[in-house]
Structure formats: structure tokens, C-alpha cells
Amino acid sequence: MTPTGAQAQMSTEEFEELARNAPELVRLEFIQGRVQVKPVPDGNHQTIVMWLLKQCMQQRPDLELYAEQGLKVEAYRNGRARADAVLVPEEHLVGRGDWINPTGVLMAVEVTSHDRDTDARDRVEKPEGYAQAGIPVYLLIDRESLSVVVHAEPEGGRYRAITTRPFGAVIALPEPVKITLETEKLKEYAN
Template sequence: MTPSPSSSPCAEVRPQMSVEDFEELARKAPETVLLEFINGKLEVKPLPDQLHGAIAMWLLRQCMQQRPELALYPEQGLKVETYRNGRARADGALAPLDHFVGQDGEWAGPEGVLMTVEVTSHDHDTDRRDRIEKRDGYAAANIPVYLLIDRDAEELVLYADPRKGKYQTRTTHPYGSTVKLPDPVAITLETEKLKDYTP
């Protein structure tokens, strides 16, 4: 494994609003509008296209087959970043079955989440949002593994070992390779199928 790039965690910025104001806004948003609060900024998460959905379903099936005691929760709201001041909707959050049952509201704490997953969207903000800000938010929340399925580069980028707000390891794997997700996930992905989801 190679060391993670030396980019720093999300810089402290003056938030556009309080977390409480964001949560109230998110509660009142129409169902077709997915809002996030990342690095102190209000973000509108793009609605997934058909290939995005197919990739998410492919990964969900892999996880269920190999670790039936776990579930990959789609669009799970998580409290992330330092002091949990961010709110992210992960494309997937891998956790034990029924892990989020009984948690108040739509934004759950990150404890017990083994892995977060993002599948890039074809919009101008995906580089900053998925490749930088969410990565840093998940690391600061101490989520053990972050898997980025990068559709532009046709590769999986695997981040692990969060310490002091940064993932210590980063590896890349082209579509078609075998990807071993580290503990505590311990799932092996055969990614040849992802080539079928490339336009």
C-alpha cells in the first residue's frame, strides 16, 4: 500500500449556516432534493443515473453474499467531519444489520460504520466533493474504510487506516482487478462486471 497523498483534512471555514439550521432545511426539502452539509457548505447531491444505480446494486450484492450479517445502507445520512459538524449522505454505508434502527432522525453517528462508499457522478463538483471533501470527512469521523468507485478513471480507490483526520493508505485498482477490502470489511471484489457499466 502506498501512503495517502499529503492533502490536509478539510480546512476550517466559516460555515454558511449552523448544523441545526441545515437539518431543518434538509427536513423540509422535497424528496427529490438530497442535501448535504460538507466543509461548512450546503451541497445538493445529484440524483443518481441508471449506471450509478447499477454499480451500487452490484456492490450491495457482493457485500450481502460475502458478509450476510452486514448491510450496505444506500443514501445513509451520517454525522461526519471533526466534531460531527458535517452531514453527508453516503451512496453506501456498510454496517451490521439493523445498525441504524432506533437512531434519532435521519443523521446517524459514524460509530459502527465499517465502510462508506461513493460512486462518482458526472457533474462538475464530483472531484471536490467525492475525491476530497467526503474522503476527509469520513476520515475525520474515523470510518475505517472509504471506497470510491471512480467512473471517470474506471478504477476503485481504496482508503483505509484513518488517523488524525486523514486516511494513511490509498490504493487504486482498475476495473477488472481483484480488490481485497481490508479488515474490518474483509470482502473481496471481483470487478470485471464494472466494465459493463462504462458508457
């Protein structure tokens, strides 16, 4: 983690240009003033996002779940995070660019990858960045710990409410999402 007050590697504009021209096999983020390479998702990772998409469509057809959406997490050192998915009101992304303002994003979703940076990225840096951006719900589907973690009630740059349930449990996502996830199927996708 870059210490507070440390010099950023580049400007946000330089990062956006770099990310725009990066090869398709590389997904870049700009977190805490550092360029980070996010692993390309494996088949199980993508299957989990699709499973969640189906849950959202069935229960909340008024909302849309978009995979691989870039978010401006400005309070987080002018950062840019590429969420595995974001849940937004219908047509919310019309006319927006690659990196959207998080206003109106109801939920950010991350699915852990099997790499050495997942702990810092998905369990520490992302919840801080999403809370600071005011995103009401952060859903972490943790394939390593076989659990679903719901972060809610962002206040003062942190989520005040954190609920963890093992794969197989039923978990209700709070307002404004209001979706209930039956997570038994995630046991099959953990690897």
C-alpha cells in the same frame, strides 16, 4: 472549498431542517460549512450500488449495506454527508434518525457522478470527512477514471493506506470489511 475558519452558512440544526424539507429530487449535504447539492443518481450509479449490495450479501451476510445514508461528520466542521452507501453490522441502524453517528460504520461508499463537483466532493472532501469521522474504510467507485479506490487506516484525519485498481481487477477490502470484489462487471456500468 471553504477556507479554514470561514463562517458556516447556517447551523447544523438549520441544515437538517432544510434537508428534511427539501424536495425528493434534491439531495443535500453540509460539508465544510457549506450546503451542497448532490446530484440524483442515474441508473448506472444505482446499478453499481446494487452490484455492491449483492457482493456484500454473498460474502458477509452478517453486515448490511444501506444506500443514501446520512452521516454526522462532526469533526468536519459539524458536517452532514449523505453517503451513496454505508456498510454496518446487522440491525445497526435500528432506532436511528436521518443523520447517524459514524461510530460502528465499517465502510462508506461513494460512486462518482458525472457533474462538475465530483472531483472536490468524492475525491477530496469525502475522504477527509470520513477519515476524520474514524470510518475504517472508504470505497470510491470512480466511473471517470474507471477505477476502484480503497482508503483504509484512518489516522490523524487522513487515510494512511490508499489502493487503486482498474475496473476488471480483483481487490480485497481490508478489515473490518473483509470482502473481495471482482470488478469486471463495473466496466459495463461506467457511463
